[in-house]
Amino acid sequence: MAKKVSITLLPLNQSFEVAKDSQLHDILFSYGVEFPCGGHARCRGCRIRIKEGHLPITDSQKNILDDKELNEGWRLACEGRVQDDLIIELDQWKSDVLSDDSDFQFSPMHGFGVAIDLGTTTLAAQLVNRETGEVLAIETAINPQAKYGSDIMTRIDAASRLVKQNEMQLLIRSKINDMIIDLFHSSNENISRLKRIIIVGNAVMHNIFCGIDVEPMGYHPFEPVSNDLELYTPSELRWDLNEDVTIEFLPGVGSFIGSDILIGVWAKKIIESDGIKVLVDLGTNGEIMVGNKDKFLAASTAAGPAFEGAGISMGMRAATGAISTVMTRNGEIIPKVLGSEKARGICGSGLVDAISAYLDDGSIKADGRFLNGESIMVMDPVVITQKDIRELQLAKGAIATGIRLLLKEFNAEEKDVSEVYLSGAFGNYISKRSARRIGLLNFPQKKITTAGNTALLGAKMALFNKSKINNFYEIREKTTHLDLSMHPDFTDIFAELVNFPIKREMV
Numbered sequence: 001m002a003k004k005v006s007i008t009l010l011p012l013n014q015s016f017e018v019a020k021d022s023q024l025h026d027i028l029f030s031y032g033v034e035f036p037c038g039g040h041a042r043c044r045g046c047r048i049r050i051k052e053g054h055l056p057i058t059d060s061q062k063n064i065l066d067d068k069e070l071n072e073g074w075r076l077a078c079e080g081r082v083q084d085d086l087i088i089e090l091d092q093w094k095s096d097v098l099s100d101d102s103d104f105q106f107s108p109m110h111g112f113g114v115a116i117d118l119g120t121t122t123l124a125a126q127l128v129n130r131e132t133g134e135v136l137a138i139e140t141a142i143n144p145q146a147k148y149g150s151d152i153m154t155r156i157d158a159a160s161r162l163v164k165q166n167e168m169q170l171l172i173r174s175k176i177n178d179m180i181i182d183l184f185h186s187s188n189e190n191i192s193r194l195k196r197i198i199i200v201g202n203a204v205m206h207n208i209f210c211g212i213d214v215e216p217m218g219y220h221p222f223e224p225v226s227n228d229l230e231l232y233t234p235s236e237l238r239w240d241l242n243e244d245v246t247i248e249f250l251p252g253v254g255s256f257i258g259s260d261i262l263i264g265v266w267a268k269k270i271i272e273s274d275g276i277k278v279l280v281d282l283g284t285n286g287e288i289m290v291g292n293k294d295k296f297l298a299a300s301t302a303a304g305p306a307f308e309g310a311g312i313s314m315g316m317r318a319a320t321g322a323i324s325t326v327m328t329r330n331g332e333i334i335p336k337v338l339g340s341e342k343a344r345g346i347c348g349s350g351l352v353d354a355i356s357a358y359l360d361d362g363s364i365k366a367d368g369r370f371l372n373g374e375s376i377m378v379m380d381p382v383v384i385t386q387k388d389i390r391e392l393q394l395a396k397g398a399i400a401t402g403i404r405l406l407l408k409e410f411n412a413e414e415k416d417v418s419e420v421y422l423s424g425a426f427g428n429y430i431s432k433r434s435a436r437r438i439g440l441l442n443f444p445q446k447k448i449t450t451a452g453n454t455a456l457l458g459a460k461m462a463l464f465n466k467s468k469i470n471n472f473y474e475i476r477e478k479t480t481h482l483d484l485s486m487h488p489d490f491t492d493i494f495a496e497l498v499n500f501p502i503k504r505e506m507v
């Protein structure tokens with residue numbers, strides 16, 4: 001029998017056993033680690049740090065990592081075979097998770113509350129003093145379910161086909177419990193003052209947390225068994241909190257329209273607006289809501305992963321080493337890398353900027369093809385390929401088509417919209433100019449507002465007076481979900497919007 005060795009992953013703090021001589025690449029891939037150059041030891045994107053144990057240094061690693069890095073324990077995960085017990089720090093997980101620091105109105109209440117945005121990729125929690133409205137502590141983390149796949153469909157697949165839903169539920173419940181405890185530790189506050197916890201998330205995250213079978217969400221019409229309000233006591237979740245704490249997972253409208261986007265619409269007070277407003281949440285999934293005081297329409301697309309770097313040959317999350325912005329100055333294209341590191345990949349905002357810049361200088365044509373060659377080097381060693389551009393075109397085409405179709409159902413066009421809120425991790429970092437240049441958002445720049453993490457903002461506002469949240473339920477009642485793929489105009493509009501616009505006036 002093959003000898004076993006143990007591996008611990010930081011900062012996930014997960015330990016497991018594998019057979020000695022296993023490929024580290026295969027092991028880490030199943031934990032959601034990305035290999036931007038496909039594991040060819042070219043990009044540094046899979047850098048790991050060996051905190052304990054020994055991972056041999058190969059020739060390829062000597063070529064790509066300098067002596068100082070090697071001495072400090074840095075290695076490439078795509079090159080390693082496991083010989084010893086290892087404790088490994090994953091460089092990729094050192095990414096920023098979008099929190100919220102917006103001002104909001106509230107009526108003071110007794111005790112503390114915790115707001116939680118349970119995202120497919122990331123988790124964000126805030127401890128709020130309900131007497132003052134002050135945010136006392138923030139905790140962010142990678143969703144530990146990431147090891148079952150980075151996007152929603154692979155998560156559903158793992159839950160149903162591999163019968164892992166119970167495991168995923170335990171993982172997320174225990175992670176959120178830890179985050180709540182950490183909020184009180186870091187703020188030095190007494191946990192007995194906690195009175196209310198509000199959790200929001202998309203329908204799949206809701207169903208996994210609540211123990212509702214997600215399998216029906218894996219096939220058409222992608223409807224959950226239920227996406228209703230779920231109430232818990234701490235003991236029901238096995239959370240070590242006072243039993244008088246109320247825990248609410250807010251409801252969505254079904255399909256992929258969850259409480260995260262609904263509460264964002266509520267927080268931005270779109271229900272009080274005469275004019276039509278749009279909220280686009282660009283995270284791992286792309287969700288869109290269009291509405292005013294009378295009605296709401298919602299749609300979702302699986303466009304998000306491309307914007308997060310998934311499916312892009314050297315794509316990665318917005319973490320250290322990612323090209324995150326690309327500017328043009330005096331005709332020169334200037335990429336900027338996150339952290340003081342060599343470039344090792346490109347994240348969504350960098351990709352959108354880069355394509356926008358190459359459209360402007362004519363290196364990329366409106367149909368997405370390169371003027372010359374099959375790829376462009378943005379910054380050594382990061383290249384964009386023809387396939388990458390195609391992926392981005394499909395993603396932005398799907399979002400732009402979703403917006404156009406929802407407006408059409410509203411008997412409106414882009415020019416009739418009074419304001420567009422861009423929320424979610426990717427939405428927060430993308431340049432509005434570049435989003436317009438590539439045809440993702442076909443609105444005047446002055447109408448586009450970057451709104452941060454509207455899901456967390458809404459969850460925080462919901463911690464206060466219960467009657468205030470009544471119109472959240474009114475929004476839910478007034479929302480109709482539109483299945484984009486079944487719309488008779490989808491194909492024609494998508495075919496039009498998948499191309500890049502001819503250079504437009506940047507107002």
Ligand code: FES
Nearest residue numbers: 037041043044078
């Ligand atoms: S994936 Fe290992 S160096 Fe690129």
